[in-house]
Amino acid sequence: MKRNRKNEEEEEIEGSESDFDEDLDYDSPDEDSDSEESEDAFVEEDVESESSDYDLDDEEASEPDSELSDAEFDEDTKLPVLTLKLSETLLKNASSHANNAIKKLVVTFSSVVSSVASNQIKLTSGSDVKKPAKDSNVKLKFKYLKNENKRLLKGTASRFSDSKKIPAKRYVIKDTDVYNTFVSKTADVMSDYMKEKTIFSNKEEVLAVAPMVRRFLSTSLLQLAFTFDDFDLTRSTLISLTSTHVMRWICVFRHLNNQFVKVVCSLMTAHPQKLTRINCFQFLSEYLKCVTDAKLMSIQLSPRAYLISFSKLSDSERKNASNESLNLLLKRCYSSHVKAVMNGVTLKNFSLIKLTQNCISELYLQAARDNLYVHAFKSIRDLAFNVRREWNSSNHKNSKKDSVGNKSKKRKMGEYENELDQAKHKPSMQFEVCSWGFIESINIWISVISKSGENMKALVYPLVTVINALVKIKINSKRYVPLVLHLLTALNQLSDGVNKFIPIGSFIFFVLDTLKSFKHNKPVKDEMEKSDDIMIKLKLSKKNLHSDQVRKLLYKHVELVLVDHLGLVSLNPSFPEFTNPVTHILKRHIRSLSVPSEFKNAVNALFKVMKESSDTVIDKREELPPEPMDILKVFEGTKVAMHEYRRELLSKYQLMNREKLLSTLQVNKL
Structure with missing residues (x-):
């Protein structure tokens, strides 16, 4: 049957598999990014085949619609208006699951969602939906998300941007409440x-309903990708799609399953509502279970021209398909989160970022260990590549001036070495090391490695090596003290999670010497107001560099890192000997007149706790067996004063930050 291209509503959804085809805007106008200025702030290389969605033949278009016999028509467009009565009639007829009724419902659903989605992303002029006026702050929430999803669904975005290719409208939408109700109930x-037409039915039954199911899923993907105004509608769509019987259909459609993963990962890492991110996590968790189902993944539905082909995969093909889907899920969660946090961390988005970090860690722990290990290894290797690139750049800037001949010779050797490095390994992600993307990457792998089994513990050493290398690069710069403190905190968390000793004492003392050399001036009002947020920055501004208030806050964070480290080591039999050099260096440091009195008092109190804990450990270690122990925490924490002191101080700091966070959210009405 020939298709009438002029009267047909096209519902092709294409995925752009070439990342970074257009410039992405990572910086909000009201927020400064901590990433260093660079044209290559974030580069992800991920080339996949571009796919096209399946278009359902509108056979029912020629049939008279009884639902439209008493419908309202728009005076300007002469098209029927989607009213509450019309939507209820369509939904009631479709509830019988008759094929014709389902087709009409899906066509209507596809038409109205396409129209609203095109208006939401401002690719068409004008809008049929009467939307309330929005302030600039609301628009900024979706700026990055819209750009990202336009890139992921490049085919759809480009089609909507061309007035000649925009799908013909079948209905006019004048009431957003009717639209939201219709979309939610259609799902x-x-x-x-x-649920009734299961994917495990015989081949003929599956192929009979597959076109309608695919068109509905493709339109739902469009709804998720480009309509964000109504949070409840987005959540209800995600909840409906998360059902096991729906997820099975999503997993067997080739290409469409990958597009769902990309869009939902984008929502989980960039959506401004916490509950929506949780629903995205539930969707991806259910997807992960389905793609590891051997019986399900042996079925594959692929679009072929105007038909859908049904394939039964062999065991090897099924394993490959399952691994490809799983690997894409692992990679997309990670890369989407890293890109999203490149905007920077503020008190407004801090809790959302931590929520997403926990969701990704939990999702990774549900994945097969072999796939997770390979993904973790490659990601840490990419981090090492970026650190080495920063190391080479730093050495080049700090190199002494040589003769012209030596310079040219060194330049040629450096270019030759870089070419060799590029030939050996081309990382999938390149970004500046002084960025929240790098910090979040480290935090994700610390969380995953700490909670996983022994097979992931082999990655502790390379991860520590990467962090130590970056600390050594930036520790000589006063402006990067916050970055160094974040990295040292990460090492403490890793040490606690894997129960292994990771030395950071020398780094802490180096930071103390750096702080002592700060040139501090009298505090200024503006500096004091902004200094409370100093640890959500990775790099000090020139103004903060000479602020006495900022220096005191940095001393406070050094105290937290030091107490955290000592509290962990206090559970080891070697703690008394470990504290001897620490006590000596701290006593020498607090003699300086430039050290704040608050830090001196904190160190003097720390000496008393260290002495009491050392006596306790000396008594306890006499009862230990002579065999060596390959763990850090040997004793119970409740019986060692230093460990209790650490717990109380960290709890107090977390409570203080929580109150600050809640007050900020209330002020911004988020």
């Missing part, structure tokens, strides 16, 4: 329909 009806 429920189709969920029940897919």
